[in-house]
Amino acid sequence: MIFPGGFGTLDELFEILTLVQTDKLSKKIQVILYGRDYWDAVLDFRPMAEWGAIAEQDLDLLNRADTPGDAFEQLRAHLIEHHLEPATEQEAAAPGIAKTRV
Secondary structure, X not given: OEOOOOHHHHHHHHHHHXXXXXXXXXXXXXXXXXXXXXXXXXXXXXXXXXXXXXXXXXXXXXXXXXXXXXXXXXXXXXXXXXXXXXXXXXXXXXXXXXXXXX
């Protein structure tokens, strides 16, 4: 969950997106931008996809939520779909979704 913020927040957001985009994380994570009005005014990645700087599917890396209930439901659905059971024995032995791949 990414809340409205400044350059430091954007730095962290881009770092997370880079790790997800380049498949460097051992488990799938969901990036939710909280506060659609703020983030829609600050970020528009569509021109990057149109110019080929990012892939069209990279636009799907970001989700948005405007209420705690909406954010909770998105996170809950993601965790149920992707994290209830480990996908591999290695993931079962190494807890933590942010563990990087070797």
